[in-house]
Amino acid sequence: MSNMWVGDLHIADMSRKVADMPCVGATVHWLRLRGAIDECTAEHANCRLDGKANLPRGFRLIDIARRCVVETSEVPFVALSYVWGKDTRASLLTATKNTIAALSQVSGLSIVDMPRTIEDAMNICTELGINYLWADRLCIIQDDPEDKMHQIMAMNDIYESALLVLVSAYGDSMDFGIHGVSHPRPITQHHEEISGLRITNLVRDPAESPLTLWQTRGWTYQEAVCAKRLLHFTNTRAYFECQTSTCYEDMYNVDTEINEFSTYGIHLQDENSSFEAFGRHLANYTSRKLSFSSDVYNAFVGIANLLYGSSYAESFFYGLPKVDFDRALRWYAWDGEKPVQRTEISGLVCPSWSWASAMVQEEQVRYQDTEFYGTLALWTAKGEDSEQWEVLNLHPETKLDESWEIYMVIASQEGCLRGSPIDELLRTMDNLTIQGRFRAHWPDYHSFCKTAFQTPRGPHDQDPAINKFGPGFLSTVVQTAYLRLGQRGSSHYGLGIVDLNNAVVGELCGEITNFREKALAPVNRDVLYEFFALSLSGLHIYPYTGEERTTKNYFDKDGTALETLPIVNVLLIERKGNLAYRKELGWVYLKDWAKADRRWETVVLG
Structure with missing residues (x-):
């Protein structure tokens, strides 16, 4: 073999012709990165900008050549994604109502008072031959709530319209700077020749570091997802990532595949919705x-x-x-x-x-x-800027998973849909054949809901006092039941939902770390918890599912079983006065929910 990798070393046999590839040094090696960016711009259809940029009014950029802030949406630009951190110097430039006029003057962006990370980003733009940079600190008026919110609401347009997004992935503040630009990188690449072999260390990013704050911040995640192209700068290397491939500054790293577990792509190939x-x-x-x-x-x-x-x-x-x-x-x-x-x-x-x-x-x-087959309650809500209570989840464009009609008809037969025309639905059930012969009476889910549910009245119709509550409250008529909690059958973690005969009929979702110890204490063994039914889903049936494959399933008149086990998504709630609050999410087999002592109640969820 002329080339091989051992751990983080590349070993080449010098007796054969070996390409002389440059090492990753203390400063960025731009040639390979420029080539990757140019190739993406010319050849990657998935990475191209979609038509004219839909940028917000009052959009501003840093004019690098003239060192000032300008208002324009007609020029190509680069955006910066970085961590603000705490101001290390009170004098650091920022756009405010009082400073924006001075920042807009030629040479208004003083090098002395410029945050180091933004100054380095300007230098990177110069290396790449681009004259305009967007950095929120200087391009959004920070003490103007209207300007700030207007720009925030257009954040996807800003980052999606940028030719490139620079990611300052290492550092704890805006004045930290970017390694390989203003800071020499502490780890560099070297060749050593031993016994006719050339050994080269491969540079990697540190697994954990208190200075990799960019990877922990909510704002930076959004910025990366909205971008078409990203140029990352860590303290050891730079690499280019687009919608199609990845290119590392380290020429020995030939991996170009997109890692679907770490990619920021807005959609993955296997995502169907x-x-x-x-x-x-x-x-x-x-x-x-x-x-x-x-x-x-x-x-x-x-x-x-x-x-x-x-x-x-x-x-x-x-x-x-x-x-x-x-x-x-x-x-x-x-x-x-x-x-x-x-x-x-x-x-x-x-x-x-x-x-x-x-x-x-x-x-x-x-x-x-899990599969999703439909709601079991219609929610009314008061809008953020409205006093009117309106149905929230009767959306005409809602789409469900395949065969939802069959599952919803079965749920109706089990008494889970209040106000449904049960005779019509049962006639449909009498003719139900799971494979091949079932014909729905409804062209779509929206039509089904209009037939199967009584449109709920606003909660103020039942209790005028509810109108005192502001936005963010949901109301519905919902089916409730009291069940116990116990050990989950499949694991020592989390919590199982247990019926009055102490049989496990479902589970709470997640580890329930805070609530688990209290719920499993012997003194609380017989405590009843209130649950209400949210919606209908289906658990995938695997060979190891156990006896639930048949005991919790439904069969048509020909003996054909449903392809997933029907479950009711439930909320464990806590009541405070006439309001209910969500505590945990769980699920119960539909067959077991149908056996529970259920009743219909008007609930206001806060």
Whole structure:
């Protein structure tokens, strides 16, 4: 073999012709990176900008040649993604109502007072032959709430429209600078020749470092996802990443594949819907931190806009996409170290039913890998800027997983849909053949909901006192039941949901770290917890599923079984007066939910 890798070493046989590749040195080697950027620009259709940039009014850029801030949306530009940290010098330049006029004058951006990271980014732009840079500190007026919110709502347009996004991936403040530009890199690459072999060390990023803060911040995650092309700078190397491939400054690293576990791509090839991508991004985003809890929705707006193709204000309600509202209600905290609770601070409302209530407590949010077949309750809500209560989850564009009609008809037969025309649905059930002969009576899910549900009245119709509550409350008529908690059958972690005969009928989702010890204490063994039914899903049936494959399943008149086990997504709630609050998400087999002592109640969820 003429070339081989041993750990982090490349070994070449010098008796054969070996290419003389340059090493990664103390400063950036630009030739390979420029080539990768040029190749992407010329050949990668997936990475091209989509038409004319839809940039916000009052959009500003740094004119590098003239060292000033200019208002323009007609020139190609590079955007910067970096960590603000704490100001190391009070004099560092920032755009405010009082300073923007001076910053807009030629030579208004003093080198002495420029944050080092932004100055280095300007130098990188010069190396790449681009004259305009967007950096939020200098291009958004920081003490103007209207300008700030207008730019935040267009963050996806800004980062998506940039020719390139520079990622300052190493450093704890805006004045830290970028390694390989203003800082020499501490680890460099060297050749050593021993016994006819040339040995070269391969540079890698440190596995853990207190200065890799960029990878932990919520805002920077959004910036990376919205970008078409990223140029990363760590303290050991630089590498270029686009929608198609990756190119490392280290020429010995020939890996060009996109790693789907670490990529920031808005969609992956195997994601069949916007909601699948939403779940992935939300898990990644909520694993990061925000300096200010008030940014919990704002730092996700750009991703939300890209996924659902419309303005955040129109398509989302407290962080949940309206078109997939019922799917999105099924989030759970992965560790559950802190109890979920409604948060209201400085005008910010994070209802207990929104994932934002978990993220402000630094809990990562995830979704189950289950099929989704439909809601079991219609929710009314008061809009953020409205006093009217309107149905929230009767969206005409909602799409469900295959065979949802069969599952919803079965749920109706089991008494899970209040107000449904049961005679019509049962006639459909009488003719139900799971494979081949089932014909739905409804052209789509929206039509089914209009037939199967009574449109709920606003909660003020039942209790005028409820009108005193502000935005962020949901109301519905929902099916509730009391069940116990116990050991989960499949694991020592988490919690099982147990019926009154002490049989495990379902599970709470996640580890439930905070709640588990208390719930399993002998003194609480017989405590009854209130659950209510959210929606209908299906668990995939695997060979190791056990006897549940048949005992929890449904069969048609020909003996054909459903392809997934029907489950009811349930919320464990806590009541405070006439309000209910979400505590945990779980699921119960539909067959067991149907056996529970259920009743219908009007619930206001805060």
